[in-house]
Amino acid sequence: MPELRAAVIGAGFVGRAHIEALRRLGIPITGVLGSSPARGQETCQSLGLPRAYGTLQELASDPGVDVVHVCTPNHLHYEQARALLCAGKHVMCEKPLAMDTKQSAALIELARTQGRVGGVAYNLRYYPLCQEARSLIARGVIGEPRLVHGGFLQDWLFYPTDWNWRLEPQLGGDLRAVSDIGTHWLDLTTWLTGHRISELCADLATVIPVRQRPRGRSETFQGTVGAGDPVSISTDDYASVLLRFEGGLRGVMTVSQVSAGRKALLEFEINGSEGSLAFDSESPNQLWLGRRNEANRILLKDPSLMSSESRGYANYPGGHTEGYPDTFLNLFRDFYSYLRSGDDSRAPSFPTFQTGHDELILCEAIARSARNQQWVSVE
Numbered sequence: 055m056p057e058l059r060a061a062v063i064g065a066g067f068v069g070r071a072h073i074e075a076l077r078r079l080g081i082p083i084t085g086v087l088g089s090s091p092a093r094g095q096e097t098c099q100s101l102g103l104p105r106a107y108g109t110l111q112e113l114a115s116d117p118g119v120d121v122v123h124v125c126t127p128n129h130l131h132y133e134q135a136r137a138l139l140c141a142g143k144h145v146m147c148e149k150p151l152a153m154d155t156k157q158s159a160a161l162i163e164l165a166r167t168q169g170r171v172g173g174v175a176y177n178l179r180y181y182p183l184c185q186e187a188r189s190l191i192a193r194g195v196i197g198e199p200r201l202v203h204g205g206f207l208q209d210w211l212f213y214p215t216d217w218n219w220r221l222e223p224q225l226g227g228d229l230r231a232v233s234d235i236g237t238h239w240l241d242l243t244t245w246l247t248g249h250r251i252s253e254l255c256a257d258l259a260t261v262i263p264v265r266q267r268p269r270g271r272s273e274t275f276q277g278t279v280g281a282g283d284p285v286s287i288s289t290d291d292y293a294s295v296l297l298r299f300e301g302g303l304r305g306v307m308t309v310s311q312v313s314a315g316r317k318a319l320l321e322f323e324i325n326g327s328e329g330s331l332a333f334d335s336e337s338p339n340q341l342w343l344g345r346r347n348e349a350n351r352i353l354l355k356d357p358s359l360m361s362s363e364s365r366g367y368a369n370y371p372g373g374h375t376e377g378y379p380d381t382f383l384n385l386f387r388d389f390y391s392y393l394r395s396g397d398d399s400r401a402p403s404f405p406t407f408q409t410g411h412d413e414l415i416l417c418e419a420i421a422r423s424a425r426n427q428q429w430v431s432v433e
């Protein structure tokens with residue numbers, strides 16, 4: 055199969071992470087579509103990309119593009135992915151896949167009828183030791199998972215003057231911390247344990263009810279300065295969700311974007327019938343293994359010590375640390391090798407549009423539970 059060529063829509067924080075990973079994999083990038091032609095040109099010049107597309111239609115009709123990475127604000131995902139699938143492109147879409155399950159279900163069906171592959175960038179599965187954790191659980195090293203707990207804590211929206219499009223429901227959706235970072239944790243723990251969530255009970259809070267919207271641009275993780283206008287906020291700064299998984303596994307997740315000192319702390323601990331394991335993304339090259347009847351251990355990321363199924367996700371030998379950028383590289387390597395195989399009878403190893411849809415089902419259940427202050431079943 056001739057080399058697959060990629061294009062990227064959106065060149066903000068995460069779009070640039072996609073571009074970097076594609077380059078490391080040697081995947082040709084035909085160009086970028088920015089939020090404006092000027093932004094696209096600026097990105098092409100700063101990153102040495104060949105082309106700044108002027109419109110979505112121009113990109114979608116470029117026969118030289120096989121795969122498009124959608125790295126734009128959430129409200130644009132559906133229309134952009136839909137137009138790209140209709141134009142015969144494969145799509146790797148940033149999470150969340152869409153604004154609601156109606157849109158995500160439509161994208162699944164469209165990808166099927168178009169014979170194209172859709173992926174969703176739940177990249178945090180791809181820390182090498184998250185892959186190892188899954189291999190160990192699958193091999194029964196901790197026995198049957200009984201409890202899973204943890205969450206995802208950040209502080210980039212800590213101040214009332216911190217601003218981002220995710221604060222505006224019409225751009226980011228009705229859920230913010232849950233949709234933006236909670237779905238990473240929910241995807242990770244269901245993938246790690248192999249158990250789906252059947253019921254949940256959620257408590258959400260808008261800790262900062264009024265924020266100052268700046269009069270200029272603001273980027274993810276970039277603090278804002280200068281005068282702002284007061285805006286009432288309805289989306290969640292915080293959430294805690296009690297979880298019941300199929301098979302009896304119980305769990306609890308806490309997410310926050312106002313936890314001072316926590317920059318992007320994704321953490322989980324899984325307690326099984328034979329032992330425990332724990333991981334946190336502030337120390338992504340360590341995996342904690344807990345035992346009742348012998349000393350606990352710390353596994354340092356080292357492919358020579360990892361399982362055969364997971365060592366391929368460690369791209370450097372022991373002692374050479376790997377982190378967030380490497381998660382995109384590992385995800386895209388899985389995605390593009392699947393595309394190159396041309397064998398859609400093979401179950402994808404990466405998060406697909408179905409994964410994105412499943413996460414939106416959970417988001418809608420969480421919103422329903424919080425609204426009604428009761429346990430809900432997850433259909």
Ligand code: SOE
Pocket residue numbers: 208234235238274318
């Ligand atoms: C902002 O919360 C953000 O960039 C998320 O959108 C990403 O998915 C996460 O990996 C890091 O934080």
